[in-house]
Every structure is written in C-alpha cells, then in structure tokens.
Amino acid sequence: MTEKLPKIAVIGLGLIGSSIIHAAKLFGAAEKITGFDSSMEVVKEAKDLGLPVTLVDDIGVAVSDADIVFLAVPVGVMAEVVKQIASNLKPGAILTDTGSTKRSVISDITPLISDNISFVPGHPLAGTEFSGPSSGFSTLFKDHYWLLIGREKTKKPTSVIAKFCERLGAIVEVMDADYHDKILAITSHLPHLIAFTIVGTASDLENDLKNDVIRFSASGFRDFTRIASSDPTMWRDVFLNNDEAVLEMLQRFTEDLGYLQRAINQGEGAILLNLFKRTREIRRSIIDVGFAKK
Amino acid sequence: MTEKLPKIAVIGLGLIGSSIIHAAKLFGAAEKITGFDSSMEVVKEAKDLGLPVTLVDDIGVAVSDADIVFLAVPVGVMAEVVKQIASNLKPGAILTDTGSTKRSVISDITPLISDNISFVPGHPLAGTEFSGPSSGFSTLFKDHYWLLIGREKTKKPTSVIAKFCERLGAIVEVMDADYHDKILAITSHLPHLIAFTIVGTASDLENDLKNDVIRFSASGFRDFTRIASSDPTMWRDVFLNNDEAVLEMLQRFTEDLGYLQRAINQGEGAILLNLFKRTREIRRSIIDVGFAKK
Numbered sequence: 238m239t240e241k242l243p244k245i246a247v248i249g250l251g252l253i254g255s256s257i258i259h260a261a262k263l264f265g266a267a268e269k270i271t272g273f274d275s276s277m278e279v280v281k282e283a284k285d286l287g288l289p290v291t292l293v294d295d296i297g298v299a300v301s302d303a304d305i306v307f308l309a310v311p312v313g314v315m316a317e318v319v320k321q322i323a324s325n326l327k328p329g330a331i332l333t334d335t336g337s338t339k340r341s342v343i344s345d346i347t348p349l350i351s352d353n354i355s356f357v358p359g360h361p362l363a364g365t366e367f368s369g370p371s372s373g374f375s376t377l378f379k380d381h382y383w384l385l386i387g388r389e390k391t392k393k394p395t396s397v398i399a400k401f402c403e404r405l406g407a408i409v410e411v412m413d414a415d416y417h418d419k420i421l422a423i424t425s426h427l428p429h430l431i432a433f434t435i436v437g438t439a440s441d442l443e444n445d446l447k448n449d450v451i452r453f454s455a456s457g458f459r460d461f462t463r464i465a466s467s468d469p470t471m472w473r474d475v476f477l478n479n480d481e482a483v484l485e486m487l488q489r490f491t492e493d494l495g496y497l498q499r500a501i502n503q504g505e506g507a508i509l510l511n512l513f514k515r516t517r518e519i520r521r522s523i524i525d526v527g528f529a530k531k
Numbered sequence: 532m533t534e535k536l537p538k539i540a541v542i543g544l545g546l547i548g549s550s551i552i553h554a555a556k557l558f559g560a561a562e563k564i565t566g567f568d569s570s571m572e573v574v575k576e577a578k579d580l581g582l583p584v585t586l587v588d589d590i591g592v593a594v595s596d597a598d599i600v601f602l603a604v605p606v607g608v609m610a611e612v613v614k615q616i617a618s619n620l621k622p623g624a625i626l627t628d629t630g631s632t633k634r635s636v637i638s639d640i641t642p643l644i645s646d647n648i649s650f651v652p653g654h655p656l657a658g659t660e661f662s663g664p665s666s667g668f669s670t671l672f673k674d675h676y677w678l679l680i681g682r683e684k685t686k687k688p689t690s691v692i693a694k695f696c697e698r699l700g701a702i703v704e705v706m707d708a709d710y711h712d713k714i715l716a717i718t719s720h721l722p723h724l725i726a727f728t729i730v731g732t733a734s735d736l737e738n739d740l741k742n743d744v745i746r747f748s749a750s751g752f753r754d755f756t757r758i759a760s761s762d763p764t765m766w767r768d769v770f771l772n773n774d775e776a777v778l779e780m781l782q783r784f785t786e787d788l789g790y791l792q793r794a795i796n797q798g799e800g801a802i803l804l805n806l807f808k809r810t811r812e813i814r815r816s817i818i819d820v821g822f823a824k825k
Contacts, residue, residue, distance in 0.1 A: 313800075382746075382747055410747075420747050423729075423732070423733050423744055424747055424748050424751065424752040425751045425752065426751075427729065428729060428751030428755055429751050430791060431725055431729065432810075433806055433807055434784060434788045434791055434806075435784055436813050436814075437809060437810055438717070440809055440810065440812075441787075446714070450714060450717055450718050451816045451820060452676075452820055453676055453715075453718055454817055457720075457723050457726065458717065458722050460722070460757075460758065462810070462813055462817055463754075464754065465807075465810035465811070465813070466811045466814035466815075469808045472807050473800050473804045473807060474800075476795045476803055477795065477798055480798070484792065487788075487792055489732050489735070490728060490729055490732045491785075491788070493731055493735075494725070497724060497727070498781055501771065501778060502778060504771055506768075509770055509771070510764065510767045512727055512731050513727055513759075513761075513763035513767060514763045515731060516727050516731055516734065516756070516760065517759070517760045517761075517763060518734075519745065519759070519760075520756040520759065523745050523748055523756055526745060526746055
C-alpha cells in the first residue's frame with residue numbers, strides 16, 4: 238500500500254515559501270501544491286522562474302482543497318491572512334506557519350480558526366539574507382532544525398507536520414512557545430538587531446570615512462552587513478512581535494557591553510582576556526555539536 | 532639582470548607570520564627566510580609542519596642578516612620585541628609590523644630604533660578566526676588590502692615593503708595612522724567587541740537554555756561565535772591599544788542601539804523598517820565594490 242501524500246497550499250512565495258515548494262517537489266512530499274502571494278510582482282517572478290506550483294489568484298481558492306496550509310508570510314500579517322482563509326479551510330485541515338516568533342503568532346491565529354482546523358505553529362531555522370521566490374532552493378531545510386510548538390490537543394497534527402518537514406530534510410524538535418521565543422531572541426533576533434545597528438552606525442559616518450569603511454570592510458564588519466541585509470519587513474515584524482524576550486536579552490547584552498567599555502577605558506586587560514577565552518570555548522561547543530559549518 | 536630578492540626575518544609564527552612565510556616561499560619573494568617565536572610550543576609546531584623557514588633560537592641572530600624584518604606579534608609586545616632586536620638590525624634594514632593598531636605601535640617602536648633603520652608600519656586586512664602556525668596558508672593575502680602607514684622620511688622603504696606585499700598577492704594602500712585606527716575601529720574592532728560580548732552574554736545563561744542556544748544557534752549567532760573565537764591575546768591588545776577610536780565608535784553604537792531599543796519598546800515599526808532598508812543598501816555598496824565574498 239502506498240502512503241497517501243497530502244495536498245498542500247503555500248501562502249507567501251518568498252525565500253521560505255518557495256523553498257518549501259522546491260523541496261516538496263524534489264522529495265515527492267506532496268500530491269499537489271498550490272501557491273498564493275498577495276504581491277503581483279512576486280507572482281510574476283514565481284511564474285517567470287517556473288516555480289513548480291499551481292498559482293491561484295484567489296487566496297480562498299488556493300487553500301480550499303489543502304490538507305496542509307503553510308503560512309510563509311511576515312509574522313505581522315499572519316492574523317490578516319488567516320482572516321481571509323479561515324472560512325475556506327477544509328474541515329480537518331492542518332494550518333502551520335513558518336514565522337520567527339511563536340507566542341505572537343499563536344495569540345494572533347488561535348481565535349480566528351474553528352475547532353475542526355488544527356493549528357501547528359512552526360519555525361524552520363533556515364534562511365539566507367536573500368528574499369523573494371528566486372532565492373528559494375530545495376535543500377534549504379536539509380539538516381536544519383524545524384521547530385514545532387507542541388500542544389496536547391494537536392498531538393496527531395503535529396506528528397503529520399513533523400513527518401512532512403522531515404521529508405524536506407529537516408530535523409524536527411518540539412518545544413513550547415515561550416522557550417522558543419527566548420532561544421530565538423538570543424540566537425537570532427538580538428544578533429540581527431546588533432548587526433542592523435552597527436551597519437546603521439557606519440552608514441551615519443561622514444562621507445569619506447563611510448566610503449573607506451565600505452572599501453576596507455574587514456571580515457567582522459562584512460559579516461554584519463550580510464546579516465543586516467536581511468528582509469526589512471520580516472525583521473520589523475520579528476522585533477515588534479518578540480519584543481519582550483528581545484528587550485530582556487538586549488538589557489543583559491547592554492550591561493555586559495558596559496562592563497567591557499569600562500574595562501577598555503580603565504585598561505583592565507585581564508577582564509578582556511578572560512572573556513575572550515570563554516567565548517572561544519562556546520565556539521568549540523558549537524563545533525562539537527556539529528553545526529558550525531551550516 | 533635579475534632583481535635582487537630581500538632576505539627576510541619573521542618574528543612571530545602565528546597565523547600572519549606563518550602565512551607570510553608560506554606566501555614568500557610560493558611566490559619566490561625572498562632570497563632567504565629566517566623565523567623566530569618566543570614560544571617553544573609554537574616553534575615545535577612550526578618544525579613539525581615543515582614550515583619553509585630557517586628557525587633560529589636567538590631572536591638577535593634571527594634578524595641580524597635581514598633586509599626586511601616582519602613583526603607579526605600581538606601589538607602589546609611590539610616594544611618588548613623591538614628592544615630585543617634593535618641593536619642586531621643591519622644598517623639600512625627595514626622594520627615593518629602587521630599589527631591591527633597603528634598609532635600605538637608607532638609610538639611604541641619609533642623611540643627604540645636608530646636612524647639607520649626604517650620603520651614602515653603595516654597591517655594586512657586578512658585573517659581567519661584560527662591562530663598558530665598550522666592555520667597559516669600561502670594565499671591568505673591574495674586580493675586583500677595591506678595597509679601601510681606612509682611618512683615623508685620613509686618613502687623609499689615604504690615602496691620596498693609595498694612591492695613585497697604585492698608579490699604576496701595583496702593590494703597595498705598607503706594612509707596615515709589616525710585614519711587607519713578610525714577605519715579599523717568601525718570595520719573590525721567594534722564588530723569583534725560586540726561579538727565577544729553577545730557570545731559572553733549567551734554563555735552566562737542558565738545551563739539548559741545555554742545548551743539549547745548552542746544547539747539551535749541560527750545563522751546570526753553562529754557568525755558571532757566564529758568572530759568571538761579569534762585569538763584572545765591579540766584582541767585584548769587591540770582594545771587596549773586602540774581604546775580611543777574604539778570607545779568613540781562604541782559610544783555612537785550604544786546611542787543608536789538605545790534608539791532602536793526605544794523603538795521596539797514603543798512599537799514604532801517605521802523607525803525599524805527605515806533603518807533596515809538603509810542597512811541593506813550598505814550591503815549592496817559592499818557587493819558593488821566587489822569585496823563581499825572575501
């Protein structure tokens with residue numbers, strides 16, 4: 238007996254949405270894939286690329302036949318999108334999302350869907366600094382974590398989504414939303430905020446100096462500019478929707494930075510050396526768990 | 532007539548020193564290469580690797596025959612090293628260094644050398660997060676800038692060093708020390724300080740959370756841990772010796788970060804979006820000048 242594959246709908250054809258489509262096609266994970274994007278420009282780009290998906294003009298029609306609906310849109314518009322599709326979802330359908338914040342998405346979406354729809358919040362820890370359909374590729378999720386938020390009443394739908402994500406090459410981990418938002422605040426959101434800030438600081442320098450900063454951007458700054466070129470709308474929404482955890486981590490970071498500022502000002506080399514030795518160890522831990530090159 | 536190649540001595544056999552040796556050998560840039568390191572462990576590593584250099588136990592002997600002496604040691608020990616070699620330098624020899632700060636190195640070294648020695652301060656904008664002789668390689672400098680500090684009385688020696696660096700594949704730029712230290716504060720020193728700080732902040736988290744931060748280190752944090760695993764001693768010395776420029780840039784950065792903190796706290800999305808669009812442009816400028824992938 239061959240396993241029955243799900244029909245899926247992908248809302249949002251950016252980096253993540255288009256990669257889900259590519260991967261589902263490559264790994265034969267779906268019986269049928271329909272896609273929708275609210276931007277005409279994005280739809281045209283997807284068509285021109287020959288993205289392997291049935292593009293549908295009407296968002297309600299796009300989801301009406303789907304067993305699984307992926308919301309791959311900025312977290313700030315999740316509620317708006319769900320309002321447009323809630324009444325078109327097939328009874329028994331599973332709704333999942335790929336947003337970088339989870340508490341906000343859960344509180345935005347949960348009140349909008351009926352009891353015969355299961356919502357499994359998700360977040361693939363995969364991405365690049367590029368955006369749009371042309372940036373997607375089929376192996377984006379390979380060997381990357383895909384976090385799912387587990388709840389008692391969605392045990393079975395969670396395992397369906399988990400299986401689907403694993404087919405795309407991902408490693409699934411189930412955790413709760415608070416913990417997710419805290420982890421992401423320190424591993425992703427705060428690093429992005431800092432990178433945006435320092436690149437902004439550099440761009441405010443007087444013109445000659447700024448041009449030479451660009452010209453002589455040594456490895457440190459260049460890495461930051463890559464991070465700071467990530468999708469502006471997505472990141473605005475992340476900071477507004479994970480504000481609590483981000484502000485808490487930012488507070489700790491600012492205190493630690495103040496401590497180093499004082500050490501430099503006072504010429505206290507031992508404080509600097511001790512920290513730098515400690516941070517080197519963290520890198521070794523990351524290499525030990527085998528994810529440093531990904 | 533074939534050009535006469537210089538005899539060179541390399542003091543310090545870490546990432547930079549060993550790369551100079553590899554590159555000089557590969558590109559046939561030197562008639563003879565002698566090397567010295569104060570650490571027995573490093574010397575042993577260099578021997579075991581078969582680093583293509585004549586290793587000498589006595590630092591005075593190592594430099595006595597050299598036309599060019601490279602000081603590839605942390606900026607905090609430049610003065611001490613020069614005290615040990617000053618009386619052994621050949622009249623007419625050129626002394627150059629590879630330190631990341633230039634004002635401090637100039638004020639440390641200048642009073643220690645006699646008039647028949649030329650000092651050409653230098654700084655190759657090349658490196659990795661690894662250290663020690665085994666991390667060096669012959670193409671480290673290829674297509675990377677090598678900054679030299681130009682002064683009226685060292686015009687000819689500066690052109691000799693420039694030619695040598697170009698043979699190793701580098702692009703030479705001559706500038707003044709103040710400007711160098713300011714550029715590096717923003718492109719390299721502050722990014723490193725921030726990366727050290729955030730990785731330190733993460734390492735102070737309670738144990739479970741810390742382990743999961745390591746496990747789920749998304750791209751942002753992972754890039755920071757790489758930067759924060761750079762050589763501790765070298766970086767302590769950088770911050771203590773370029774304190775003025777680093778603290779000035781840190782002040783600007785901290786103000787900018789406070790502004791974003793407030794924007795997040797107040798839910799002012801437009802401020803965030805405007806900045807993120809602006810930082811994306813900076814990345815484009817860097818890609819335009821063709822150095823983004825290096």
